[in-house]
Amino acid sequence: MEDSFDLQRWSADCLTRVERALERWVTADAPADLEHGAPAELVEAMRYAVLDGGKRLRPLLVLAACEAVLGNTAAGLRAACATELIHAYSLVHDDMPCMDDDVLRRGKPTVHVKFGEATALLAGDALQALAFELLTPDDASVPAGMQAHLCRLLARAAGSAGMAGGQAIDLASVGKPLTERQLRDMHELKTGALLQGSVMMGAACGATSPGAWAALAAYGAAVGLAFQVVDDILDVTADSATLGKTAGKDALHDKPTYVSVLGLEPSRSRARELLDIALAALDDSGLPPARTSVLRALADMVVNRVN
Amino acid sequence: MEDSFDLQRWSADCLTRVERALERWVTADAPADLEHGAPAELVEAMRYAVLDGGKRLRPLLVLAACEAVLGNTAAGLRAACATELIHAYSLVHDDMPCMDDDVLRRGKPTVHVKFGEATALLAGDALQALAFELLTPDDASVPAGMQAHLCRLLARAAGSAGMAGGQAIDLASVGKPLTERQLRDMHELKTGALLQGSVMMGAACGATSPGAWAALAAYGAAVGLAFQVVDDILDVTADSATLGKTAGKDALHDKPTYVSVLGLEPSRSRARELLDIALAALDDSGLPPARTSVLRALADMVVNRVN
Numbered sequence: 001m002e003d004s005f006d007l008q009r010w011s012a013d014c015l016t017r018v019e020r021a022l023e024r025w026v027t028a029d030a031p032a033d034l035e036h037g038a039p040a041e042l043v044e045a046m047r048y049a050v051l052d053g054g055k056r057l058r059p060l061l062v063l064a065a066c067e068a069v070l071g072n073t074a075a076g077l078r079a080a081c082a083t084e085l086i087h088a089y090s091l092v093h094d095d096m097p098c099m100d101d102d103v104l105r106r107g108k109p110t111v112h113v114k115f116g117e118a119t120a121l122l123a124g125d126a127l128q129a130l131a132f133e134l135l136t137p138d139d140a141s142v143p144a145g146m147q148a149h150l151c152r153l154l155a156r157a158a159g160s161a162g163m164a165g166g167q168a169i170d171l172a173s174v175g176k177p178l179t180e181r182q183l184r185d186m187h188e189l190k191t192g193a194l195l196q197g198s199v200m201m202g203a204a205c206g207a208t209s210p211g212a213w214a215a216l217a218a219y220g221a222a223v224g225l226a227f228q229v230v231d232d233i234l235d236v237t238a239d240s241a242t243l244g245k246t247a248g249k250d251a252l253h254d255k256p257t258y259v260s261v262l263g264l265e266p267s268r269s270r271a272r273e274l275l276d277i278a279l280a281a282l283d284d285s286g287l288p289p290a291r292t293s294v295l296r297a298l299a300d301m302v303v304n305r306v307n
Numbered sequence: 308m309e310d311s312f313d314l315q316r317w318s319a320d321c322l323t324r325v326e327r328a329l330e331r332w333v334t335a336d337a338p339a340d341l342e343h344g345a346p347a348e349l350v351e352a353m354r355y356a357v358l359d360g361g362k363r364l365r366p367l368l369v370l371a372a373c374e375a376v377l378g379n380t381a382a383g384l385r386a387a388c389a390t391e392l393i394h395a396y397s398l399v400h401d402d403m404p405c406m407d408d409d410v411l412r413r414g415k416p417t418v419h420v421k422f423g424e425a426t427a428l429l430a431g432d433a434l435q436a437l438a439f440e441l442l443t444p445d446d447a448s449v450p451a452g453m454q455a456h457l458c459r460l461l462a463r464a465a466g467s468a469g470m471a472g473g474q475a476i477d478l479a480s481v482g483k484p485l486t487e488r489q490l491r492d493m494h495e496l497k498t499g500a501l502l503q504g505s506v507m508m509g510a511a512c513g514a515t516s517p518g519a520w521a522a523l524a525a526y527g528a529a530v531g532l533a534f535q536v537v538d539d540i541l542d543v544t545a546d547s548a549t550l551g552k553t554a555g556k557d558a559l560h561d562k563p564t565y566v567s568v569l570g571l572e573p574s575r576s577r578a579r580e581l582l583d584i585a586l587a588a589l590d591d592s593g594l595p596p597a598r599t600s601v602l603r604a605l606a607d608m609v610v611n612r613v614n
Contacts, residue, residue: 038467098424117405129466152443159436160345
C-alpha cells in the first residue's frame with residue numbers, strides 16, 4: 001500500500017530527528033548561563049525513561065500537524081519532544097507501586113525497579129519540568145507568542161483537566177461498572193487529552209484558520225479516543241510479546257474497558273467509526289489534501305495497529 | 308521596628324491576594340472552552356495541599372521583586388501563585404513514603420495520608436502542570452513574551468538542574484559526609500533555585516537593566532541559601548510546635564546540614580553574611596532604595612525568623 005510505505009519513510013525520518021533531539025536535550029550539561037547541571041543519577045533515570053523507544057505517537061502527531069499547517073519546524077521539533085517527555089513521565093509515575101505497580105515496560109525493568117522509587121518519582125517530576133523548558137528556548141528560533149501558546153496547550157493537556165485528571169478517574173473506577181459515556185470521559189482525559197494536545201501543538205506551530213483549528217481539534221479528539229479503544233481491544237486479543245507489555249492487564253486489575261463495556265465486535269466498529277470521523281474532519285479542514293496525507297495515514301495506523 | 312511593621316502590613320495584603328487567587332485557580336471548574344473539568348477528588352487533594360497556609364515566602368519574593376521593577380501586577384500575581392504551586396507539589400511528593408515518609412505537615416495529615424499515595428502522586432503532578440497553566444493565560448493580561456519568559460524561569464528552577472535535581476542530591480547524600488561546598492551546591496538546587504527563581508520571575512514581570520537583573524539574581528541566590536542555613540539552624544534549636552513540623556528531623560535521618568558540617572555558631576555567622584550579601588546586591592542594583600525596601604525586609608525576615 002503506497003500510503004503506509006510513505007508513512008513508514010516519513011515516520012523513520014521524524015523519529016530520527018526526535019531521537020537525536022531527545023538525546024541532546026535530556027542531559028546533565030548545564031546551560032552556559034547556569035552554574036549547575038543536573039545530578040548524574042537523576043538524569044540517567046530520565047534518559048532511561050525517555051530514550052528507550054516506544055511508538056512516539058505523540059511526536060508524530062505533532063510533526064504531522066505542524067507540516068499540515070506549514071509550521072515553524074524548530075517549534076515543531078521542540079513540541080514533539082515535549083509531548084514525549086510528558087508521556088514518558090506519566091509512564092514512570094504510572095508504573096510505581098502506589099499506582100499500577102508494574103515491573104516491566106517495553107521489555108525492560110521499569111524506572112523504579114532499576115533506580116528506586118524515590119529517583120523514579122523525581123525523574124518523572126523533572127521530565128515534566130523539562131517539557132516546559134524545551135518549549136521556551138531563550139533564543140529567536142521560536143517566537144515568544146508561539147512559546148506561550150505551546151505551554152498553555154501542554155499544561156492543559158497534562159494537568160487535572162487532562163491526563164492527570166484522567167488517571168485519577170481511572171484509579172477511582174477500578175472494579176466499578178461504568179457506562180460507555182463515563183468510560184469515554186475517562187479516556188478523553190487520560191490518553192485523549194495529550195494525543196489531541198499533540199495535534200493542537202503541531203497546529204500552533206503555524207497559522208491556522210478557525211475552521212482548520214476546529215477540524216484539527218476534532219481529528220485529534222477522534223484519534224485520541226480511537227487509540228484507547230484499540231488499546232482495550234489489543235489488551236484482550238494480542239499476546240504480551242507482540243504488545244511489548246503485559247497483555248490482559250485490564251481484566252486482571254478489574255479495570256473497565258471498551259471491550260468489557262461494549263464487547264469486542266462493537267469496540268471494533270467503534271474504532272472504525274472514530275477513524276471515519278477523524279478523516280471526515282480533515283476533509284472539512286480546508287487544508288489542502290496533500291498536506292493532510294500524513295495525518296490521514298497516522299489515523300489509519302492508530303486504528304489498524306497490532307501493538 | 309518600623310521596617311517589620313511595614314512588612315507585616317505589606318505581607319498581609321499580598322497574602323490575601325495570593326490566597327484569593329489560589330482559591331479561584333485551584334478548582335475543578337472547566338474553563339469555558341473545555342468540555343471537561345477536573346475530577347473532584349483530585350482537585351480536593353490539590354486544594355488541600357495548597358490552601359493550608361504556609362509561609363508563602365516564594366509568592367512574597369515574586370511580588371516584592373515585581374514591585375521593585377514596577378512590573379505587570381497581573382503577571383506578578385500569576386507568577387506568585389505558580390511558584391507556590393511548584394513548592395506545594397514538591398512537599399506532597401517529598402512527604403510520600405518512598406521519599407521522607409512524613410505523616411504531618413503544618414500540623415495536618417500529609418496528602419498521601421489523607422487521600423492515599425496514588426492520589427497524592429497525581430495531585431503533585433497536576434499541581435506542577437497547573438503552575439505553567441497559570442503562567443499562560445489566554446488573554447491580553449500578560450504579554451506573550453512575558454508568559455514565555457516566566458515559563459522558562461520556572462521550568463529551570465523546578466527541574467533537574469534546580470529543585471528536583473537538588474532533591475536527588477539530597478537523597479543520595481543521606482549518611483554521607485559532605486564538604487561545605489557540596490552542601491551548598493545541594494541547597495542551591497534544592498531550595499535555592501526556586502527561591503531565586505521567584506525573585507527572577509518577579510523581575511521578569513517588568514523591564515530591568517542588565518545591572519538590576521544581575522543584582523536581583525545575586526540577592527535571590529543569597530536569600531535562597533540563607534533560608535536553608537536558617538532552616539538547618541532551626542531544625543536543632545526550635546521545637547516542633549514552633550516549627551509546625553517535626554524538629555530534629557535532619558539528625559534523625561542522618562542528613563548533612565549546615566549545623567552538622569559547620570557547627571551552630573559558624574552557621575549563624577554564615578546566615579548573617581548572606582544577609583549582608585543580599586542587602587549589598589540591592590545597594591548595587593541601581594534600583595531606587597524606596598522600591599527595594601520590601602526585598603530588604605524580606606531578606607531580614609528570612610534570616611531572623613523563628614520558624
